[in-house]
Amino acid sequence: MRVAFVVNDLQLSGGVGVVVQHARQLVSRHGFEVELVLAREQDEPDWRYPGLEDVPVRAMPSARGERYDIVVATWWETVAASLELDARRHAYFVQSLEDRFYRPDQPDRLGAALTHDLPLHVITEARWIADTLDELYPERRCLLVRNGVDKAVFAPLETAPIRRTEPLRILVEGDADVWFKGVGEAVAATRAMTAPRHVTLVSRSGAALDGVDRALGRQTAEQMSALYAESDVVLKLSRVEGMFGPPLEGFHRGATCVVTAVTGHEEYVEHGFNGLIVEWDDERGTARALDTLATDRALLHLLRANALQTARAWPSWEQAGTMMAGALHALARAPEAAPLDGAAAALATARAAIESQAMRVAERDRLRYRVAGLAAFERVIERPPLRWIAAGPRALWSAARRAKARRRR
Amino acid sequence: MNAGVARALRSCSAQASKNVPCPTKAIRAGSPTRGCGYGGASSGDGRRNTEAAGGTLAGYAARVPEWQERLTRDTHPTIRIEHELRYRLTAPLVRGAATWCDLGCGTGVAAAAALGDARAARVVLVDLEPDAAAQAVAELGAARAETLTADLSDETDLASLRELLLRADGGGVISCFEVVEHLRTFVPLLELLIDLAGEHDYTTVLSVPNDAFGTIENPYHLTMWGEGALEELRRMLPRDHVAAAQVPVSGSAFVIDGSAGDNSALTVAQRPSPVASHFIVAFGPRAAELRGVAAAEMTDLEGQRNWERQREANLAFHEEELAELRDYVHDLERRLDAGASGDDA
Numbered sequence: 001m002r003v004a005f006v007v008n009d010l011q012l013s014g015g016v017g018v019v020v021q022h023a024r025q026l027v028s029r030h031g032f033e034v035e036l037v038l039a040r041e042q043d044e045p046d047w048r049y050p051g052l053e054d055v056p057v058r059a060m061p062s063a064r065g066e067r068y069d070i071v072v073a074t075w076w077e078t079v080a081a082s083l084e085l086d087a088r089r090h091a092y093f094v095q096s097l098e099d100r101f102y103r104p105d106q107p108d109r110l111g112a113a114l115t116h117d118l119p120l121h122v123i124t125e126a127r128w129i130a131d132t133l134d135e136l137y138p139e140r141r142c143l144l145v146r147n148g149v150d151k152a153v154f155a156p157l158e159t160a161p162i163r164r165t166e167p168l169r170i171l172v173e174g175d176a177d178v179w180f181k182g183v184g185e186a187v188a189a190t191r192a193m194t195a196p197r198h199v200t201l202v203s204r205s206g207a208a209l210d211g212v213d214r215a216l217g218r219q220t221a222e223q224m225s226a227l228y229a230e231s232d233v234v235l236k237l238s239r240v241e242g243m244f245g246p247p248l249e250g251f252h253r254g255a256t257c258v259v260t261a262v263t264g265h266e267e268y269v270e271h272g273f274n275g276l277i278v279e280w281d282d283e284r285g286t287a288r289a290l291d292t293l294a295t296d297r298a299l300l301h302l303l304r305a306n307a308l309q310t311a312r313a314w315p316s317w318e319q320a321g322t323m324m325a326g327a328l329h330a331l332a333r334a335p336e337a338a339p340l341d342g343a344a345a346a347l348a349t350a351r352a353a354i355e356s357q358a359m360r361v362a363e364r365d366r367l368r369y370r371v372a373g374l375a376a377f378e379r380v381i382e383r384p385p386l387r388w389i390a391a392g393p394r395a396l397w398s399a400a401r402r403a404k405a406r407r408r409r
Numbered sequence: 410m411n412a413g414v415a416r417a418l419r420s421c422s423a424q425a426s427k428n429v430p431c432p433t434k435a436i437r438a439g440s441p442t443r444g445c446g447y448g449g450a451s452s453g454d455g456r457r458n459t460e461a462a463g464g465t466l467a468g469y470a471a472r473v474p475e476w477q478e479r480l481t482r483d484t485h486p487t488i489r490i491e492h493e494l495r496y497r498l499t500a501p502l503v504r505g506a507a508t509w510c511d512l513g514c515g516t517g518v519a520a521a522a523a524l525g526d527a528r529a530a531r532v533v534l535v536d537l538e539p540d541a542a543a544q545a546v547a548e549l550g551a552a553r554a555e556t557l558t559a560d561l562s563d564e565t566d567l568a569s570l571r572e573l574l575l576r577a578d579g580g581g582v583i584s585c586f587e588v589v590e591h592l593r594t595f596v597p598l599l600e601l602l603i604d605l606a607g608e609h610d611y612t613t614v615l616s617v618p619n620d621a622f623g624t625i626e627n628p629y630h631l632t633m634w635g636e637g638a639l640e641e642l643r644r645m646l647p648r649d650h651v652a653a654a655q656v657p658v659s660g661s662a663f664v665i666d667g668s669a670g671d672n673s674a675l676t677v678a679q680r681p682s683p684v685a686s687h688f689i690v691a692f693g694p695r696a697a698e699l700r701g702v703a704a705a706e707m708t709d710l711e712g713q714r715n716w717e718r719q720r721e722a723n724l725a726f727h728e729e730e731l732a733e734l735r736d737y738v739h740d741l742e743r744r745l746d747a748g749a750s751g752d753d754a
Contacts, residue, residue, distance in 0.1 A: 029593075029594065030594060030596065127637070127640055130640075130644070141644075142644065143641075143644045143645065144640055144641045144644045145641060146637055146638075146641065267637060310621075312626050312633075313620055313621035313622075313623075313633050313635055314633070315632070315633055315637075315638065319632045319633065319638075322594050322595065322596060322632065323638075323641045325594065325596045326595075326596045326599060326641075326642075326645045327641075327644075327645060329596060329599075329600055329645075330644075330645040333603070
């Protein structure tokens, strides 16, 4: 079977990493012919994903001349490009409801939401997404393939180590400037703790926040594995997640988690069994949960031991690849959900509107910058006593404008 | 060397000379394909390792001593009953079917006990090992059964299976219990079963274990199954498939004047959210005919007591031997002026 996964680029991101893993598994273990097609030209060099050498990468102009059994879009911006390619079936690998990555006033939010309503068969990686998409469009085929975990890198520990006296070692992962990751709130909660703790923050920039003992930049999977292994708790207070991978990787390395009830957590986090679930915007409650783990080391060990047990039952990438192969066969068997004629044109129109709106917003912001000085001057002369002094010239100016208007008429 | 140490060393030596893989932690944590029937990693050719000589049943028991991947007459009753129950679930479909095919038939002990006189006109028994299929023929008393030796993850073997099944008209029933978790890939098998269901009137009843709820990682399972994996599987199946959960039960019964009387109407009290030990899916034209069944068997408390006491005694005995060995090694190390080793150094 010949399959093309359409990706925006090959930059470092969780979503692209998942696609690359599936492509590798399909090629090496299931006899698929898989290509990655880049939906747009790249400005930056590709991130070196392991195993990418086994999977050909094409640009759109070259892929347009090919015929595939299945073409799979992997991100909302790649859907229009995927529909340009010739295939027996088109599908959409939905890794999250991607409209939620944008704030309500961002036009991209609407663009992402539109793609979820298209009559495309979907493959998704979490049950909550599958259930939501089923409700949106029951007629289409919605397949589920959970992300695997690299069991060689995140090798499950034999047993969870017992730590009785040291400060609670907390790992916070994510970029503080991504609004839905809740990194600032997580670090604030650790600051509000009373028990001794050691906080490590891993982000792309490596920038430290107040209260962080160790700030680290981009880490390889192997480095993250080592960091999880030396941590007691993974703290994630995200507001938007797809499959919610980091705490699960931590589970493999013997760490428990304190998390919000973000989408994706329900797949493997059980409150009081292998982790603790806290409320959003509850800094004191989160701090108290962390303090509990810092002081009740028997509870900490119970959660860590159960987390490790949960991890053992989670599928490897090999198993996830098998499920993806099965899902693609199921899609190949299924008839199209509905005719896709006009979908590409509709998406192009929507995309043009989004770009146009983005240009208008940019122009508005530019003008706002230009008039900032005048606005400041106006605010100054509106204050007494300048306001009284300016009242005379302002009345004269208004009278002159009215006279000029009368003359025109 | 004192007498205890000598005895311990003799015991170790004897154990080694038996060439029997011990159910040790090392095996549990080791490669999941050791001794496993399916998966290319075990022997390179996708065939079951056959290092153990001897009779069929002895061979299986020797190679898979702890997880009972093959059912024999000595299998723990709980495991045997739950396996039999899956065949009893299938019995109404098998009775009167044109063809019944049992994939991964093993020794046929459970199927023979459960199906009784519920037989199809034609029986096809498939296993990776010819000895197992031959044993199943004997157990089932189906001398005219057709057998096929096949690796169910191999496309060539699956083509042979397809050809064999389609030699006769009228469709049939396929049972596939506790097989897919042993396969390197179950996708070609699933494709075949879905095709047979859609195009050739075959109904498949398939089971997978709930590994996610177990506390021991089964080294013979190449894929891990649980509610999440089941959901993945179900979404690949035809929409009108039937899903069932097999739930363990605990119970008790009266024996009055030496007779159990009629306990056939077993009442199973419901729990709000029962946890499954196994998941069953059925698809094909007769899938909707499945009906709930339950089974119970009186516990062999005497045998259980003997086994548990033996295990406790053995454990205490070997712990004592280990302590003596450790003291002996430390004594040697002191005499050789070497650094002390081990946890109790």
